[in-house]
Amino acid sequence: MSKHIRAMLATLLIVTGVLVFLPSGYVSAGGAVENPGFERGEDEVPLGWNLTGNATRVDTPPIYAGNWSARIIGEGDMLTQWVGNISAGTIFEAWGWIHVSGNVTGVIAVDFWYRTEDVESQLSSTAILSATDTGGIYVQKAGLMQAPTQTTHVRIRLLGTGWSDGAEVRFDEIGFWVPAGGYCFIATAAYGSPMAEEIQILREFRDAYLITNPVGKALVDLYYRVSPPMAEFITGHPGLKPIVRATLVPAVAMSTVAVNTTPVQKAAMIGVLALIVVALAVWATKRRGRGPQYT
Numbered sequence: 001m002s003k004h005i006r007a008m009l010a011t012l013l014i015v016t017g018v019l020v021f022l023p024s025g026y027v028s029a030g031g032a033v034e035n036p037g038f039e040r041g042e043d044e045v046p047l048g049w050n051l052t053g054n055a056t057r058v059d060t061p062p063i064y065a066g067n068w069s070a071r072i073i074g075e076g077d078m079l080t081q082w083v084g085n086i087s088a089g090t091i092f093e094a095w096g097w098i099h100v101s102g103n104v105t106g107v108i109a110v111d112f113w114y115r116t117e118d119v120e121s122q123l124s125s126t127a128i129l130s131a132t133d134t135g136g137i138y139v140q141k142a143g144l145m146q147a148p149t150q151t152t153h154v155r156i157r158l159l160g161t162g163w164s165d166g167a168e169v170r171f172d173e174i175g176f177w178v179p180a181g182g183y184c185f186i187a188t189a190a191y192g193s194p195m196a197e198e199i200q201i202l203r204e205f206r207d208a209y210l211i212t213n214p215v216g217k218a219l220v221d222l223y224y225r226v227s228p229p230m231a232e233f234i235t236g237h238p239g240l241k242p243i244v245r246a247t248l249v250p251a252v253a254m255s256t257v258a259v260n261t262t263p264v265q266k267a268a269m270i271g272v273l274a275l276i277v278v279a280l281a282v283w284a285t286k287r288r289g290r291g292p293q294y295t
């Protein structure tokens with residue numbers, strides 16, 4: 001390996017190992033969703049959303065943003081919104097803030113449809129963004145999904161499953177859009193699709209641990225600036241893809257663990273991650289220093 005390639009790979013290792021994330025869902029705007037924060041409406045009826053069961057729009061805490069949130073308290077409660085002019089083949093991101101108290105799972109269900117005056121048929125399986133017992137806070141859930149061939153509309157439903165008495169789900173700042181910042185560039189280039197399972201895991205990690213603190217946000221911003229040219233390079237050199245994927249294995253594995261562990265376990269994982277980054281940096285520096293000269 002020439003020292004240039006080695007230096008490039010070292011940079012890739014370090015940068016992708018830590019910063020495989022992009023800013024996207026933290027916008028408050030709802031994109032194509034009308035009235036994403038339930039702020040507009042008359043009394044309990046929010047503009048843009050169709051309410052069924054005992055779904056309500058309420059101005060009592062907890063509210064994520066503004067003065068209103070949506071609340072459901074039982075099976076059959078639902079808020080539904082149809083969004084038209086959806087282009088087939090386009091990759092969209094859906095997100096929303098969910099607050100769950102009691103034994104129930106809050107669900108944002110998204111599916112694509114072909115609708116005309118005469119025909120109405122669902123084209124896709126339903127994508128689910130969900131949360132259970134959010135520990136007294138709102139958590140954001142987000143996911144990418146591709147509109148199948150023939151799509152004209154998307155249906156977004158807010159509901160709950162597995163109800164027990166006294167449980168409640170709140171929703172706020174629901175969104176659906178074509179991601180403006182692009183995707184998880186490097187990982188997408190390596191895996192060939194922004195919807196690969198590994199990338200969804202990395203995205204969850206990013207949402208839970210990076211954009212929730214200033215340092216993480218700074219890292220994500222940095223990644224967002226430096227990664228597109230690297231992703232372009234990877235796309236143009238398919239031989240690199242297996243190498244980058246292998247590089248991402250630890251990041252994916254650790255993200256998987258991080259989103260499924262206790263705080264103590266998480267602290268240990270962060271320690272290990274820091275050690276790995278330091279080790280990689282040392283390794284890269286030494287390798288570069290020792291490498292034979294070809295120039």
Ligand SMILES: [Ca+2]
Binds near residue numbers: 038065067069
């Ligand atoms: Ca609101």
